[in-house]
Each structure stands twice: as structure tokens, then as C-alpha cells.
Amino acid sequence: MEFFSAYVLVALGVLLFTVVYALYGVYAERKVSAFIQDRYGPMETGKYGLFQTVADITKLLQKENITPAAADKPLFVAAPLVIFVSVFMGFAAMPFAPDIIGSMANIGVFYIIAVLAVEVVGILMAGWASGNKYALLGSMRSVAQIVSYEIPAGVAIVSVLLISQTLNLQEISLQQGILTAGTAKFLGFWDVSETGGLFAWNLFRAPHLIVAFLIYFIASLAECNRAPFDIPEAESELVAGFHVEYGGIRFALIFLAEYAMMLLVSMLATILFLGGWNTPLPNIGGLELATWTTGNIWGVFWLLFKSFGLVLAQMWVRWTLPRLRVDQLMTFCWKVLIPLAFACLFASGIWRLLVMS
Amino acid sequence: MTAIFYILAGIMLAAACYVAVSRDIARAVFCFFGVLFAMAGLYIFALADFVAVTQILVYAGGVVVLMIFALMLTDKQLLENIRRGESSGPRLFRARALPSILLALAVFAVLLQVITAVDWGNMAWRHEAVAAGNRITGHENMVENVGVNLMTRYLLPFEVISVFLLAALIGAAYLARGRTNN
Numbered sequence: 233m234e235f236f237s238a239y240v241l242v243a244l245g246v247l248l249f250t251v252v253y254a255l256y257g258v259y260a261e262r263k264v265s266a267f268i269q270d271r272y273g274p275m276e277t278g279k280y281g282l283f284q285t286v287a288d289i290t291k292l293l294q295k296e297n298i299t300p301a302a303a304d305k306p307l308f309v310a311a312p313l314v315i316f317v318s319v320f321m322g323f324a325a326m327p328f329a330p331d332i333i334g335s336m337a338n339i340g341v342f343y344i345i346a347v348l349a350v351e352v353v354g355i356l357m358a359g360w361a362s363g364n365k366y367a368l369l370g371s372m373r374s375v376a377q378i379v380s381y382e383i384p385a386g387v388a389i390v391s392v393l394l395i396s397q398t399l400n401l402q403e404i405s406l407q408q409g410i411l412t413a414g415t416a417k418f419l420g421f422w423d424v425s426e427t428g429g430l431f432a433w434n435l436f437r438a439p440h441l442i443v444a445f446l447i448y449f450i451a452s453l454a455e456c457n458r459a460p461f462d463i464p465e466a467e468s469e470l471v472a473g474f475h476v477e478y479g480g481i482r483f484a485l486i487f488l489a490e491y492a493m494m495l496l497v498s499m500l501a502t503i504l505f506l507g508g509w510n511t512p513l514p515n516i517g518g519l520e521l522a523t524w525t526t527g528n529i530w531g532v533f534w535l536l537f538k539s540f541g542l543v544l545a546q547m548w549v550r551w552t553l554p555r556l557r558v559d560q561l562m563t564f565c566w567k568v569l570i571p572l573a574f575a576c577l578f579a580s581g582i583w584r585l586l587v588m589s
Numbered sequence: 590m591t592a593i594f595y596i597l598a599g600i601m602l603a604a605a606c607y608v609a610v611s612r613d614i615a616r617a618v619f620c621f622f623g624v625l626f627a628m629a630g631l632y633i634f635a636l637a638d639f640v641a642v643t644q645i646l647v648y649a650g651g652v653v654v655l656m657i658f659a660l661m662l663t664d665k666q667l668l669e670n671i672r673r674g675e676s677s678g679p680r681l682f683r684a685r686a687l688p689s690i691l692l693a694l695a696v697f698a699v700l701l702q703v704i705t706a707v708d709w710g711n712m713a714w715r716h717e718a719v720a721a722g723n724r725i726t727g728h729e730n731m732v733e734n735v736g737v738n739l740m741t742r743y744l745l746p747f748e749v750i751s752v753f754l755l756a757a758l759i760g761a762a763y764l765a766r767g768r769t770n771n
Contacts, residue, residue, distance in 0.1 A: 307619060338730045339642050346642045349650025353622055356657045360615055372661060375654060399732050 242334060246323045254491040255285045261547050268551040295480035302363030303477065311361055312478065312485040315354035319489045321347045322496045327402040329509050329531025330411060340401035341389060344500060345382075348455065351493070352378050355474050358486070362477040370473030373463050373558070378455050380565045385451035387573035388444040392504045394580040395438050395588070405508030408433050410515070410522050420587035428522035429514025433507035438587075440579040445505040447573050449542070452497035454565070456490065459550040463558055498542035502535060509535040594634055601627035615660060622653045639731045 259274065259282070266273025274281030299305055325340040327333040337343055352375050359371020396404045406412055410428035418424045418431040419439055425432070435441050454461035457473075465473030475486045502508060509531030513521035525534075556564070604623040611617040625648040632641035718724050725731075739747050 304613075304615065307616060310619075337638065338732055339638055342639070342642050342646075342732075346646040346650065349646055350626075352654055353619075353649060353657075356654065356661075357619055360657065360661065368661065372658070375658070379654065 246334070247320065250320065250323070250492045250495075251488065253495060254488045255289060257491040257494070257543065258288070258487070259285045260544070261550075264544065264547045265551045268548070289484060292484045293481055297480045297482065300363060300477050304361040304363065307357050307361035308477075309482070311354055311358035312482045312489070313354075314357055315351055316485045316489040316492070318347050318350035318354055319492045319496055321350075323492075325401055326496075326499055327405050327503065327508060328535055329528040330406075330526075331528050332532065333402050336400065336402050339399050341393065341399045341404075341500075341504070344401075344496070345386060345389070348493075348496075349382070351489070358478070359474040362474070364477050366471050367474050367476050370465060370476065374457055374465075374474055377457070377461060377463070377561065380562060381451040381454035381461075381569075384447050384565060384569035384573040385455065387570070387577055388448040388451070389500075389504060391444045391573070391576040391580040392434055392441060394577070394584050395434060395441065397584075401503055401508075404434075405503055405510065408437070408507040409510030410526060411510075417588070420583070424514070427514045427516075428510065428526070430507065430512040431514055432510065433505065433512075435505045435507075438580065438583045440576055440583065441505060443572060444576040444580075445501065447569050447576065448501055448505070449545075451565075451569065452501065453546060453549060454561075456493050456497060456546070458494070458546060460553040460556050461561060462550075462555055463561065494543050494546055495539060498539040498546070499535065501542055502538040506538050507534075594631070597627045597630040597634075601631070615657075618653065618656050618660060621656070622649055625649050625653065636725050637731070639735050 262284070263273045263281075265271075274284035277283045277287050299308055322344045324334040325337050325343050327336075355371050355374050355378075359367045359369075359374075362368070392404075393399065396407055398404060407414065407416060409416075409432055410426065412425055412432070415423055415425045416428075416432035416437060418436055420437070422431070430436065435445055453459075457465060465475075475483060478486055511522050511525040511530060511534055513525055515522040601624050604620045604627065607620045608617045608624065611620065625644060629641040629644040629649075632638075632644060
């Protein structure tokens with residue numbers, strides 16, 4: 233029974249959450265894009281079009297599974313599963329609240345970076361197996377982009393790890409609030425271990441991490457293949473990129489993986505930079521806002537609140553900025569983001585040795 | 590737990606056999622990815638979680654992607670010709686595969702010899718290590734262990750490897766540079 237609840241129920245719960253989130257993520261994306269372009273967006277199905285994406289997924293599930301004649305069938309069928317499972321695996325190490333975590337692994341951050349690298353294999357598999365030149369080109373662009381942008385993202389993450397000194401995501405979260413075992417110092421001088429709130433977040437414990445956060449956010453946009461880094465699926469050149477041949481439930485899985493990936497990178501950013509499940513409200517004298525708003529239910533609320541905020545920012549960026557050209561993309565990564573990320577890493581080392589010791 | 594071990598080992602062996610026998614290079618590479626992934630699972634059974642994740646990151650995320658890239662950049666017609674040439678004649682065994690089959694059998698014989706010759710339960714060094722408390726129970730922070738050892742006991746090899754990698758990187762950049770202004 234314990235085996236059942238630990239390994240089956242939790243996994244099913246996370247799966248259900250991901251599916252519902254992805255449905256309403258798509259709805260939110262359409263509403264946000266409509267707002268930005270001064271339209272209404274979906275309005276017909278349900279009040280304010282709330283059931284539009286439910287209707288869409290019902291249609292997708294009923295569609296025939298077509299395998300193109302030129303496709304490599306086993307790989308073609310397996311690719312969406314590999315893509316989705318690799319993203320889904322990342323949620324296993326996510327701390328949702330002080331006592332709610334799938335796996336309290338000592339290597340949490342490293343594990344998430346590794347499983348995200350597996351997604352690349354899935355994308356290549358989909359592109360190759362489709363037997364379509366657009367899909368192949370899209371997947372190659374996608375992989376070249378993800379592999380390049382993993383470097384600034386990784387270095388930005390390491391500059392946080394230098395401050396937190398652990399790879400355990402739960403410990404990183406604990407350090408950034410009133411439950412910390414050590415001392416959290418705002419900008420390195422003001423002890424906020426009792427005050428908590430947003431002053432104890434990693435972003436403010438070491439101010440150069442604001443730059444690291446921006447680098448990570450930009451790189452995560454590229455890793456999710458989202459505009460302005462969406463050359464892998466550039467509609468005007470490649471039709472839809474690596475998933476051009478997919479339809480029905482397989483397309484739904486790829487789409488689900490894309491939205492789950494957005495949430496996963498946002499959650500990781502929240503935990504590393506924005507205090508994880510810690511409340512943004514500080515204790516002010518007798519007004520103990522931080523103490524009142526810390527707990528398991530509040531923890532889930534704050535983590536999701538902050539992560540959804542970042543997802544919303546990703547959507548905002550997508551519908552505001554135009555697509556980059558491939559040379560601009562690589563120049564930006566190798567000549568701007570990577571040197572900046574290494575500067576952050578250096579600053580983290582200095583900060584750790586001089587300010588936090 | 591034992592069941593999971595056998596499942597992982599089974600996946601690994603099946604995928605490895607497919608890699609060896611398959612005529613389709615693309616499928617073989619993706620199966621190779623399966624082998625590496627299952628192997629990462631086996632590392633976790635050896636309580637080496639850090640090595641397991643590194644295995645996924647480096648081999649699955651790096652080496653396999655590199656192999657697939659090389660595959661994609663080669664001429665698809667060439668691959669097709671190889672497959673067509675191979676598909677005529679006997680499927681599993683052929684004369685020019687004989688040396689590799691013999692080599693594989695020889696390695697297997699050596700491994701079998703080791704497995705049967707060693708008394709796994711009663712090795713002297715194991716008893717000594719258990720008596721001295723020098724063993725891992727699975728509750729240690731292995732990252733810390735690896736980090737401390739890399740920076741103290743194995744600092745020289747670590748630095749030599751990093752210089753070696755830097756040299757490889759510069760060499761790769763030199764080979765891949767544009768040759769327009771000779």
C-alpha cells in the first residue's frame with residue numbers, strides 16, 4: 233500500500249496536474265495573445281471560452297493516428313513518449329512545499345538538468361523518424377539551439393549553487409525563508425533569517441544573481457523553443473518544425489510536453505532565484521506575515537503563483553518580440569550570454585569568499 | 590528492488606543486442622541511447638547516483654546527440670545503400686562478421702571465468718572495509734564526497750584532464766574554422 237501511494241498516486245497526481253495545467257496554459261496563451269493583439273480570443277465554448285481547450289483536446293484524442301509512409305514507424309511512435317516522459321521526470325525532484333517533495337535527492341538540480349537533456353534526444357528522434365525534410369531541419373535547429381543555450385543556463389545555475397552550496401532543491405528552498413537553519417542576509421549585510429519574505433530570496437541575498445536570473449530566463453525561453461527563439465518551428469519557413477508530421481494524441485503529447493517544459497523551467501527558476509515555496513511577505517514587527525503565510529498549503533500556492541507568473545512572462549515575451557535570425561541567436565548566446573554568465577559565476581565566488589564567509 | 594534490477598538489465602541487454610544486430614543505423618543509435626539510460630539505472634543500484642546522472646547528461650545528452658548529428662549530416666542515400674547491401678544474404682551471421690563474433694565470445698568467456706572463479710561473498714578486502722567502517726550505506730551526500738575528493742586527493746588528474754579538454758576544444762575550433770583568407 234505504501235509502495236502504491238508513494239510511486240503510483242504521486243505520479244498520477246503530478247500527471248493530472250500537468251494535463252490540467254497544460255489545458256489552461258494553452259487557454260491562457262490564447263487569451264494573452266488576444267489581449268496583446270487587441271482581440272477577444274476564444275469566446276464561444278463555455279463562459280469566456282473557458283472550455284475551448286477542453287473541446288480542442290477532445291477533438292485531438294478522437295483523431296486518427298496517421299503514420300506517414302516515409303516515417304520510421306517505431307521511432308515515430310516512441311518519440312512523443314520520450315519527449316513527454318523526459319519533461320515529466322523533472323517534476324519528481326521538485327519541492328512543492330516544506331513537506332511535499334517527490335524525491336529529496338541530494339543531486340536535485342543536476343538531475344533536472346540531465347533529464348532536460350534527454351528531451352533533446354526525443355526531438356531528434358521525432359525529426360529523424362518523420363521522414364520529412366522540414367521536420368529534420370526543425371529538429372536540427374532545435375537541438376543546436378538547446379545545446380548552445382544549455383551552457384549559459386547551466387553556468388547561471390552554478391552561480392546560484394555557489395551561494396547555496398547544495399544541489400538539493402529542498403535545501404535551496406529552505407535557505408531562502410524563515411525556516412532556514414543558517415542565516416540569510418539581505419545583500420550580505422542585513423540578517424533577515426527572522427524577517428523572511430522576499431528579502432531572503434537568493435535574488436537579493438546576492439545582487440549579481442539578478443543578472444544570472446535574467447540569463448537563465450532568456451536561456452530557458454530558448455530551451456523551450458519559444459519566441460523570440462522559435463526558429464525550430466518557424467511557421468513561415470519550416471511549417472511547424474520537428475512535429476510537422478504528428479497529429480492526434482501524439483501531437484497532443486508533444487504539445488503537453490512543451491507546456492510542461494515551460495512550467496518546469498519556471499519552477500526551477502522560482503526555486504533557484506525567487507525563494508521556491510517561501511512567501512514574499514516579510515515579518516514586520518508584530519505583523520508576522522511571513523510566519524502566517526508559511527506552510528504546506530501556502531507553500532504549494534506560492535510556488536505555483538510564482539511559477540505561473542514566470543510562465544505568463546514567457547507568453548508575454550512570445551507575443552511581443554519578433555523572431556531572431558539564426559546567426560543573431562548564436563551571436564547572442566556565445567558573445568553576450570556566456571561571458572555574462574561566467575562573470576556572474578566569478579562574482580558568486582567572490583561574494584561567497586568575501587561577503588558570506 | 591531485485592525485480593527492477595532485472596528489468597533494467599533486461600532492457601539493457603535487449604537494446605544492446607539490437608544495436609549489434611540491427612542494419613538500420615538510426616535505430617541502432619536510438620537503441621544505444623536506451624542502453625546508456627538503463628545503465629544509468631544500474632549505477633543507482635551501485636549507490637552511485639552522481640555517476641548515474643552524469644551518465645545521462647554526458648552520454649545521453651552529449652554523445653548520443655553528437656552521433657545522431659553525424660548521422661543526419663551524412664548522405665541519406667549512402668545509408669540506404671548500406672542497408673540494401675546488407676539486407677541481401679543471410680540476416681544474422683555472415684562470414685565477415687566471424688572475427689567480431691569470435692572476439693565477443695572470447696570476452697564473454699573471460700567474464701564468465703571471472704564470475705565463476707571469484708567467491709563474491711568472502712572477499713578479504715570486503716570484510717576489511719566493513720570492519721573499518723569504510724563503506725557507503727546510501728545515506729551519504731555523494732556529491733560532497735566526489736567534490737572533496739576531486740579537490741584534494743585527485744587534484745592533479747582533475748587539472749590534467751581539464752587542460753587536456755581545453756586542448757581538445759582549441760583543436761576542434763582550429764579544425765572547424767573558416768578557411769577563406771589563406
